[in-house]
Amino acid sequence: MTFHKLFAASLSCALMSSAALAADYTIGFSQVGSEGDWRPAFSKNMQDEAGKYGVDLKFANAQGKQEEQLRAVRAFIAQGVDAIIIAPVVVTGWEDVLEEAKDAEIPVFLVDRDVDVDDKSLYVTRISADFNLEGKLAGAWLAAESLGNCKIVEMQGTTGSAPAIERKSGFEAVIDQFPAMEIVATQSGDFTTEGGKKVMEAFIKSTNNLDGICAAFAHNDNMQLGAIQAMKEAGLKPGKDVLMVSVDYVPAIVDAMKAGDANASVELRSAVAEFIYPVITDYLESPKDLDKWIVIPSDLHKAE
Numbered sequence: 001m002t003f004h005k006l007f008a009a010s011l012s013c014a015l016m017s018s019a020a021l022a023a024d025y026t027i028g029f030s031q032v033g034s035e036g037d038w039r040p041a042f043s044k045n046m047q048d049e050a051g052k053y054g055v056d057l058k059f060a061n062a063q064g065k066q067e068e069q070l071r072a073v074r075a076f077i078a079q080g081v082d083a084i085i086i087a088p089v090v091v092t093g094w095e096d097v098l099e100e101a102k103d104a105e106i107p108v109f110l111v112d113r114d115v116d117v118d119d120k121s122l123y124v125t126r127i128s129a130d131f132n133l134e135g136k137l138a139g140a141w142l143a144a145e146s147l148g149n150c151k152i153v154e155m156q157g158t159t160g161s162a163p164a165i166e167r168k169s170g171f172e173a174v175i176d177q178f179p180a181m182e183i184v185a186t187q188s189g190d191f192t193t194e195g196g197k198k199v200m201e202a203f204i205k206s207t208n209n210l211d212g213i214c215a216a217f218a219h220n221d222n223m224q225l226g227a228i229q230a231m232k233e234a235g236l237k238p239g240k241d242v243l244m245v246s247v248d249y250v251p252a253i254v255d256a257m258k259a260g261d262a263n264a265s266v267e268l269r270s271a272v273a274e275f276i277y278p279v280i281t282d283y284l285e286s287p288k289d290l291d292k293w294i295v296i297p298s299d300l301h302k303a304e
């Protein structure tokens, strides 16, 4: 082969591989923030896996602020991305920006959390776990462990967020079936370790060292990990004096379960890019009506 032919062959090879590497779609992702252990793991999975699905992901971390999310979504619309993914901080306040995306003919996909809008045509689908079911799984486990007799303290997630609303309602739907099960104190710890610690410190004071309390239900593991710290500092034995059940099943709660400080956690999968990207890229290839909710399964894990 002459030098010219060799050069031409390697040039076309280089062009082919750069074409193969080029992303097929540019997608904007407005993420809630980086609270707790679960969310950063979810963000990393979405960022790490994007290339595999031909996606150039524009990632925007809203640091827990809805105004930041609205700004990011409007910036994605202005850039003319192919699709927008939103994990909404709270359920309300989305109509206007979703209308703007619709006017710009940019499809919106909800992941993880839900929005409360009357017009469901404003987004294509929500791809997420069933938070209500997670609350029910936690409640059913506790009903079985306590034989339906339990005074409970509850640490709620971010006020107005879908997981806080839905986990609470699922949990209550189960415990309401048992006359001797009751939530005696409830407060938001905003899904953070520090928030959970502060809330548990307040519960310890208001209940005279958790006197008569049989369980702590936290809407996520990080709040439960903060609660465990607070209880230990007060000389209490989490996982023994009080049953500890939460949601996420992050590595730190698995360690706490092994150490006997926590009893059960409902798994919220963080490696969910494999469920999300194919739905979006298939839709972009041939748009069609999808079910409004594509559910990712959740399971409860108990300490051995």
Ligand code: AHR
Pocket: 035, 036, 037, 038, 039, 112, 113, 163, 191, 219, 220, 221, 247, 248, 268
């Ligand atoms: O929306 C899911 C919840 O958000 C997770 O359970 C929690 O850890 C996160 O902050």
